[in-house]
Amino acid sequence: MALTGVEIFKLLPKTNCKKCGHPTCLAFAMKLAQRQATLDSCPDVSEEAKKVLGEASAPPVRPMTFGAGDKAVKMGEETVLFRHDKKFVNPCAFAVEIKDTLSEADIAAIAEEVVKSEIDRVGQKLRIDAIALTNASGDAGKLEAAAKTVAAKAAGVPVIINTQNTQAAEAAVKVFSDKRPLIYGATAANFEAMANIAKANKAILGVGASGLDELSTLTDKIKGLGVEDMVIDSGARKAKEIIENNTLIRRAAIKKNFKPLGFPIINFIQREDSLHEALLGVIAITKYASIVVLSSIEKWKNLALFTLRQNIYTDPQVPMQVEQKVYPIGEPKPESPLFITTNFSLTYFIVSGEIENSKVASRLAVMDCEGLSVLTAWAAGKFTASKIAQFITESGVEKDIATKELIIPGYVAILSGSIEDKLPGWKITVGPREANAIPAFLRSRG
Amino acid sequence: MAFTPAKETYSGKVYSVAIGTGEGTGTVGGENVLPFHSFEGAAPNRPVIAFEIQDVPPADWPESVKKPFEAVSDDPVKWARFCQDELKAKAIALRLVGTHPDRENRSAEDAAKTVKDVLAAVNVPLIILGSNHAEKDAPVLVAASEAAKDKNCVIGKAQEANYKTIAAAAMANNHKIIAMSELDINLSKQLNILITQMGFEKERLITDPMCSALGYGLEYTYSVMERIRLAALTQNDATMQPPMLGDIGMYVWKVKETQAPEADLPHWGSLEERGIAWEAVTATALLVAGAELLIMRHPKAVEEVQKTIEELI
CATH class of the missing domain: 3.20.20.20 (Dihydropteroate synthase-like)
Known part of the structure; x- marks a missing residue:
């Protein structure tokens, strides 16, 4: 059984000397318990503590x-x-x-x-x-x-x-x-x-x-x-x-x-x-x-x-991300629609999958929002009008398309006015809230 | 060094839920251990796989999964019989997808007639699913529940937006229901509580924590299922003890890996086998996570998962 932070603390010098880079011995002990630090950062640890901690801190499945x-x-x-x-x-x-x-x-x-x-x-x-x-x-x-x-x-x-x-x-x-x-x-x-x-x-x-x-x-x-x-x-x-x-x-x-x-x-x-x-x-x-x-x-x-x-083996605490760029879906022509979404891999997979299912060649601009989904990214201030405008401008997608129209996720309909303000000459269209409505949405555009 | 196995005993147990009537009755759940841990407890019932059929021809299914049903899929009755008689289905899931307003927009009365016809043709348990349009599903599933009165069907899916209507109809007509929430253990628990507060017995529920396909969020469904099952067994949480559903086919047969031809993506290999593997792998992973009832499409995928279940028992 691995030792707890407090059990480890009892074996440390308790001098709070900070030489390990942590403010106190207790803080260092907590890091050791979480396996985010190693004992060799402590210069004053006793041989006995080393032995006890070494055995206890050896990973349960040998690396x-x-x-x-x-x-x-x-x-x-x-x-x-x-x-x-x-x-x-x-x-x-x-x-x-x-x-x-x-x-x-x-x-x-x-x-x-x-x-x-x-x-x-x-x-x-x-x-x-x-x-x-x-x-x-x-x-x-x-x-x-x-x-x-x-x-x-x-x-x-x-x-x-x-x-x-x-x-x-x-x-x-x-x-x-x-x-x-x-x-x-x-x-x-x-x-x-x-x-x-x-x-x-x-x-x-x-x-x-x-x-x-x-x-x-x-x-x-x-x-x-x-x-x-x-x-x-x-x-x-x-x-x-x-x-x-x-x-x-x-x-x-x-x-x-x-x-x-x-x-x-x-x-x-x-x-x-x-x-x-x-x-x-x-x-x-x-x-x-x-x-x-x-x-x-x-x-x-x-x-x-x-x-x-x-x-x-995905980290359940860190969302999977895809690279920020404008992805072609099918073989888009200049008049093909342009969507934007965030770079949470699941969001990307589902949105691109539904666009593919609709059989309408499109462009999907995927913006780096640290792997958050649309609503979460918006709430966290990572999917905002100014950041979207900056990304679209810097992506250079403008030169590939005939009409400057950007389709945004329905969940951030509230952003449409402010994106238009920040992207002069662009038309912002509010798309569906859920990806599964994309095929119907594209059909209705004719 | 001698080894003493660390066996666990769990305080909770998954409800045993019977579906269908007469000779065809099936039972899911009933175990007091984690999936396939028969070495430390009892798992009296095998997971059940239901073949998915539809009220309208499967125009949107990819070719490789449409083909095995091409002679029967123009008629839900023929299709149901084929699954029961030829494919030896243990259960059938009739999806009334044609009622969706964006599809054929069939009426609740049309749906009820289809349900009656299918029930008259087969004796294995029937799962009756709406089109996943919360608003339209309410009248459709009420009509379906009435049409199937006393046949002990599984009606679904009751969601936060429509559970009251659907649960009331299922209760009045002696059915089980599927309670579906979106990939969150707390939402799932909350919906089960809301439904039981209406007087619907918790032993008549089936939980659908929402499926996802391999490569498209499977890990989320996998972990939500594991957490629900652990809550049921280790914390004896009665709201988490209904059996779980994996609605595999509809999530798997729309992803790129089950549709893209080998000619376009040579490094992905044969499309036919890839599609079947995608469904079978997704299904097996969710069985290991805790699903007791699966809805699947491809006969070969079902056969292989069945074979694996036998090896796991």
Whole structure:
């Protein structure tokens, strides 16, 4: 259990020296409790306090980085069970399985598909993050050869070496030295040897067991051998077990600070039926997986899973925003209508969607209001006549359009007069209050 | 190190709500645990998926979801029978979208006739939905409630602007109602209280906290549902204990991802599969958040979600 601000305060020097940058020791303690400060800012803290606080302040789910370079994936650091309490921290990684029984050409083809999987959504780059290379052949040489193909075709993509054969693991891990691969992994039968390989090659160790009791025992033993960075698999494969075990793991880590399960979770959800696999993906994404292993990465499936991950990992306290600019919808001509709205991503999506549904090519001017919706932005003084006038003038949209007419959201009808005053020569038209009335509104304009 | 699972017991329970009559009766809710947490409590009923049909042909549905119904969707009776007999629907949701003033503007009497005809043709539970025009829905749903008297239908959606009329009609004709508010746990609670203050039993309510599609605000619906369910279970808040509805299809099948052809957006992949996945993923996410009753459109999406529910039980 994490310590409260007052409990932390009791361990601090209580000198209010301000050297940490906070006005009092109590203020600093509160920041520590919220994980917005670190103990090393305090120069006078006692060794004993360091030890107690260090243990208590270690994140309940151990943070680690999988892979190296600009494609590395951060995992762990989660602090809550429900996203409305606080943001889920590190979005889960998607890995596609490649079996070493495939031909070199097939392995290369999937590796290239992974490299090309990146898409952009609301300004975020989303992609298949990793490759799980499975030693289906059972042969160390084959795994090593496949590893070399992957390393060449998908350079920089983090790799899971999926084998319980220590010899094969050792051969493949060398292909990714200094790339921080994940070896999956360790079982009750081989954990000592696997722990040594992981340690010697600075790899993360995936630990697989059947059930949470066996898993806890195993991670504890492996930790005793000096391996700190582990990723855990409870053996859950069916939807029901995934929810149950992932929930119990996250609960144990967060609510009980139970260290043997305080590691990122890996879920294997490969299925013949790709859509069914996607739905198991929904369960893994929403219920605490850090790595989700897929059997295939069709574009339609990627888009759905990427989008869900983005939705679930959005900060519930910070609205998603889109870039301020004039967006064309369809292929607008000079006489096409011009709308304005705010840059709350949901507002943008809904308004642009309804304009699209109306099949009337238009321009949509999206104004930066710090991600607030229309009414909220207006109430907060961020969507005002003068700011709208300034944005429209600076956007230069005037030179693209035939008639200087701007359609404003019905909720801010009150602004129409003052915008006209500030934008001489423009006609301000009050549009509908709700986006779903836009198609009818556009039809009525003929 | 030995592991003792931290199991939770909850003080509250979701109401068990029966819908329909006779052999086709279905029940939603009744669990005393978070969704699919059968490892620590009881969840006696599976979530129910209702197929959406309409009183008018689905001219505004995208091609890929129109196609499976093209032989039947010109007639709500044929359409309902097809869902029940061919698609093995556990429930049907009849949306009287043709009553909307901006659409065909069908009258309340026309709507009542459609309801009667559909009820005569099927025996699975019927959900009767207006066109989401608060003003017009009041007379339409009153007429529909009367036409369906004693059939234990689910009438919706009662909103802040029209709940009095709709709840009174549902009460007089022995129906359940859907209470819908806009993505806010407090508004949802308030509407449930207002409706029960009229004498409408809280055990006859279904809460719709408003759906959103994957990528279009799903996280808001997801979290409002989770919070409602937690309030119901951990705080034993009776106003938050009705089962929840996810009205999936109408939100999903209007977003760009279910309509834009692959030729325009090659990096989005096959439109057919993308649309189905969009509906099925949205539905599954809301099941995990706490929805017990779903309204969906595409047969393949329904089939896959059904399969996943079986795996979750």
